[in-house]
Amino acid sequence: MIILAFIVQTLRIATPYLLAASGGLLSERAGIIALTLEGWMLTSAFCAALGAHYAQSPWVGLLCGVAGGIVAAALHAVASIRYRANQVVVGIAINLLAIGTTRFFLRLAFDSSSNSPRVPGFDWFTSSGAGAGGVLDTLASLLNPLVVAGLLALPVVGWLLANLPLGLRIRAVGEKPEAAESLGVDPARVRWVAVLAAGALTSLGGVYLALDQHQFTDNMTAGRGFIALAAVIFGNWRPARVAIACVLFAAAETLQIQLQGLQLVPSQFVEMIPYLLTIVALAGIVGRAVPPAALGKPTA
Amino acid sequence: MSTSPESGRERPATGATGSRVTSHEPRLLVATGVRKAFGSVEANRNASLEVARGEIHALVGENGAGKSTLMRILAGLHAPDDGRVELDGRDVTGWSTRQAIDAGVGMVHQHFMLVPTLTVAENLVLGREPRRGARLDRAAARAEVETLGTRTGLVVAPDRLVSDLSVGEAQRVEVLKVLWRGARLLILDEPTAVLSPPEVKDLWGVLRRLTAEGSTVVLITHKLDEVMEISDTVTVMRAGETVGRIATRDASPAAIARMMVGREVRLATDRPEAGGSGPQDEPSHDSRAMSRAALDVKALVVASGRGDDAVRGVSFAIPPGEVFGIAGVEGNGQSELVEAIAGLRRVSSGTIHLGARDITSLGMRERGDAGLSHIPEDRHRRGLVLDYAIADNLILGRQHHFTRRGVLDRGAIAANAATQVAGFDIRPPDPRLPAAALSGGNQQKVVIAREMGREFPVLLACQPTRGVDVGAIEFIHARIRAAAAAGRAVLLVSADLVEVLALADRVAVMYDGRFVTVLPRAQASAAVLGPYMTGLAGRGATTP
Numbered sequence: 001m002i003i004l005a006f007i008v009q010t011l012r013i014a015t016p017y018l019l020a021a022s023g024g025l026l027s028e029r030a031g032i033i034a035l036t037l038e039g040w041m042l043t044s045a046f047c048a049a050l051g052a053h054y055a056q057s058p059w060v061g062l063l064c065g066v067a068g069g070i071v072a073a074a075l076h077a078v079a080s081i082r083y084r085a086n087q088v089v090v091g092i093a094i095n096l097l098a099i100g101t102t103r104f105f106l107r108l109a110f111d112s113s114s115n116s117p118r119v120p121g122f123d124w125f126t127s128s129g130a131g132a133g134g135v136l137d138t139l140a141s142l143l144n145p146l147v148v149a150g151l152l153a154l155p156v157v158g159w160l161l162a163n164l165p166l167g168l169r170i171r172a173v174g175e176k177p178e179a180a181e182s183l184g185v186d187p188a189r190v191r192w193v194a195v196l197a198a199g200a201l202t203s204l205g206g207v208y209l210a211l212d213q214h215q216f217t218d219n220m221t222a223g224r225g226f227i228a229l230a231a232v233i234f235g236n237w238r239p240a241r242v243a244i245a246c247v248l249f250a251a252a253e254t255l256q257i258q259l260q261g262l263q264l265v266p267s268q269f270v271e272m273i274p275y276l277l278t279i280v281a282l283a284g285i286v287g288r289a290v291p292p293a294a295l296g297k298p299t300a
Numbered sequence: 301m302s303t304s305p306e307s308g309r310e311r312p313a314t315g316a317t318g319s320r321v322t323s324h325e326p327r328l329l330v331a332t333g334v335r336k337a338f339g340s341v342e343a344n345r346n347a348s349l350e351v352a353r354g355e356i357h358a359l360v361g362e363n364g365a366g367k368s369t370l371m372r373i374l375a376g377l378h379a380p381d382d383g384r385v386e387l388d389g390r391d392v393t394g395w396s397t398r399q400a401i402d403a404g405v406g407m408v409h410q411h412f413m414l415v416p417t418l419t420v421a422e423n424l425v426l427g428r429e430p431r432r433g434a435r436l437d438r439a440a441a442r443a444e445v446e447t448l449g450t451r452t453g454l455v456v457a458p459d460r461l462v463s464d465l466s467v468g469e470a471q472r473v474e475v476l477k478v479l480w481r482g483a484r485l486l487i488l489d490e491p492t493a494v495l496s497p498p499e500v501k502d503l504w505g506v507l508r509r510l511t512a513e514g515s516t517v518v519l520i521t522h523k524l525d526e527v528m529e530i531s532d533t534v535t536v537m538r539a540g541e542t543v544g545r546i547a548t549r550d551a552s553p554a555a556i557a558r559m560m561v562g563r564e565v566r567l568a569t570d571r572p573e574a575g576g577s578g579p580q581d582e583p584s585h586d587s588r589a590m591s592r593a594a595l596d597v598k599a600l601v602v603a604s605g606r607g608d609d610a611v612r613g614v615s616f617a618i619p620p621g622e623v624f625g626i627a628g629v630e631g632n633g634q635s636e637l638v639e640a641i642a643g644l645r646r647v648s649s650g651t652i653h654l655g656a657r658d659i660t661s662l663g664m665r666e667r668g669d670a671g672l673s674h675i676p677e678d679r680h681r682r683g684l685v686l687d688y689a690i691a692d693n694l695i696l697g698r699q700h701h702f703t704r705r706g707v708l709d710r711g712a713i714a715a716n717a718a719t720q721v722a723g724f725d726i727r728p729p730d731p732r733l734p735a736a737a738l739s740g741g742n743q744q745k746v747v748i749a750r751e752m753g754r755e756f757p758v759l760l761a762c763q764p765t766r767g768v769d770v771g772a773i774e775f776i777h778a779r780i781r782a783a784a785a786a787g788r789a790v791l792l793v794s795a796d797l798v799e800v801l802a803l804a805d806r807v808a809v810m811y812d813g814r815f816v817t818v819l820p821r822a823q824a825s826a827a828v829l830g831p832y833m834t835g836l837a838g839r840g841a842t843t844p
Contacts, residue, residue, distance in 0.1 A: 172415045176414070185426065
């Protein structure tokens with residue numbers, strides 16, 4: 001029972017990581033730095049809460065969230081693809097912008113500086129979520145379309161990259177856009193497609209956060225987009241490894257939550273794990289992580 | 301993005317030899333009055349080209365003459381600002397790469413347009429992928445590589461990653477890519493720059509076969525011997541303009557070089573037995589070796605950074621006044637060897653002496669001050685800061701000699717720049733210009749001025765004339781010869797065998813991290829060295 005609860009909680013914590021990391025992977029393999037995952041998620045979380053609140057439907061929330069994520073991604077794409085801006089700077093700017101705008105609209109729409117009212121979520125089978133005890137309840141909490149999407153996201157992205165002509169083009173554009181261009185493939189267009197799709201995938205992570213907690217709270221992503229990016233890097237930009245990294249980070253977090261009473265390790269140290277592992281991966285201490293060669297480089 | 305070009309202003313090609321060829325063949329490609337500017341730089345001013353069906357057409361010209369730009373316009377990568385391009389009498393000015401590919405025009409670029417992380421088959425089909433349903437049909441892609449390979453003789457394993465291929469193999473993939481897209485007109489931009497002599501022979505074989513089957517080839521090259529060997533017709537460009545077109549059988553290397561530069565040039569292939577650059581008595585080698593070597597390298601081992609050794613025990617000594625040449629296909633440890641001597645790379649074992657002094661563990665600055673000059677192989681990566689002014693580039697690494705009380709001495713820097721710019725004929729002669737504003741040849745002159753415009757007992761010259769024009773090559777070669785004549789020891793590394801043979805007193809061939817042979821110049825020739833360069837001869841030979 002304890003193990004089951006551990007696994008279930010790990011998967012639920014991993015869901016936004018898996019969704020955002022699949023978006024991040026797609027974007028980075030096309031050569032666009034996914035530093036904006038955090039901002040995309042936050043934007044979509046807010047839009048999801050907004051939609052779910054006014055329509056009183058999680059599905060409308062989902063649609064709104066995805067739309068918000070795509071808009072945020074389009075902003076990123078315009079700046080870094082169309083205008084060839086420095087992707088790191090754009091990424092930071094969009095993240096800050098997302099914090100500011102969601103805060104502003106939170107006040108405007110819900111007249112609150114901390115959180116939205118309670119919104120409906122995808123918890124069809126749980127009686128009330130928190131505090132419920134039985135095995136069935138625990139398992140039922142996984143019957144959430146977004147959790148399922150999270151489990152499928154990286155396998156699907158991986159399959160797409162490997163098996164679709166578009167996937168081949170994305171990989172080519174992320175490594176050597178001029179080669180793709182010389183063969184009549186428009187690198188800018190491929191990147192646009194990849195970034196918008198990445199925005200949509202990542203936004204599912206944001207939607208999950210809002211609907212799972214039945215509200216939007218100020219800056220509720222709390223660094224999860226960066227953890228997802230860390231998973232992409234720690235996973236060496238390969239779908240299977242990225243998935244493992246997401247689950248690993250989520251498991252560490254779960255462990256920390258479950259052991260909270262024991263105070264074995266200060267929780268801050270557990271929170272550091274993803275970032276430390278990222279540095280380890282980038283420093284090549286255990287097999288160097290090799291980013292796509294054209295990552296962050298604008299196309300001609 | 302594409303400026304819509306006006307219909308061609310029929311300006312005739314300038315140059316006395318412009319109409320020497322009366323072509324009987326139907327003209328496949330005609331470009332006239334092509335103009336293309338990048339910012340304020342006019343890459344093509346009045347470029348024209350006429351290519352007959354089924355010929356091998358060489359396009360030659362100095363670096364920066366606009367050859368590649370013209371070819372990129374033909375291949376649809378750039379749209380011309382003005383002028384007209386016709387294929388088979390059809391106006392195709394300003395078309396896209398996609399349209400060019402569909403019309404059978406394919407370009408093999410100087411810097412390979414291959415994605416290193418993809419397989420050969422994936423690179424082949426990129427952009428025109430065979431599909432099974434919505435999926436990429438890998439089996440079909442693989443089969444295409446094999447079928448085409450058998451047909452053309454360009455055999456490469458379809459599942460290998462491009463990053464694992466040798467340069468020659470990578471080039472085969474490039475040609476395959478173009479052919480697979482149905483190219484009838486192949487444009488090759490300096491295809492031989494990275495190939496060993498046997499690989500060049502193979503390439504010529506392939507090109508002859510293709511033209512025999514009805515394809516047409518346009519070949520950009522710097523190397524006049526290649527022009528003479530392979531081409532039917534030569535078009536010469538200078539400063540963005542086409543200055544002449546001539547049938548190869550009516551041409552001579554000297555005549556072509558004159559057209560390229562606009563004046564007489566002495567070619568690298570002419571050994572200056574009578575040349576004015578110093579005493580060239582047969583080097584009394586033994587007696588010189590007796591005197592103390594200026595550069596003495598013993599049992600040098602250098603790690604490659606990829607887990608193995610790039611240099612596996614190399615020893616040699618260069619006496620003052622000798623040019624010691626290292627030939628070999630790139631990637632056999634030459635770069636690492638030079639970088640280790642220059643201080644850019646750590647030595648695993650072995651020693652390096654500069655005269656009597658052990659410099660094995662000295663830093664860059666100390667080596668420089670000890671009298672080691674280094675012309676790095678990649679002037680953009682190591683040789684210059686492109687955004688810096690010429691004057692500042694001329695003191696890079698030596699800036700501590702140009703300070704007064706810890707502050708850069710602008711007066712001294714300007715004085716130095718004035719001397720060097722004049723002494724090394726750097727054009728335009730304005731030391732305040734950024735290095736990026738110079739042509740490749742003049743950028744290289746800046747590096748050479750910095751490294752050779754001072755006292756230096758030992759010079760490491762790594763690919764000193766890579767990507768520079770004939771005029772600059774002549775100049776640089778003369779400088780190297782003069783340096784040797786003045787008693788400097790020169791270590792010359794070049795992928796260009798002609799250059800090594802033109803300059804060196806002794807020639808070593810490096811293969812797989814070792815010297816596989818060391819020969820006096822008199823015994824070295826392309827025929828002798830070729831097998832060593834590809835590892836066919838001298839395998840297992842050791843260096844003392």
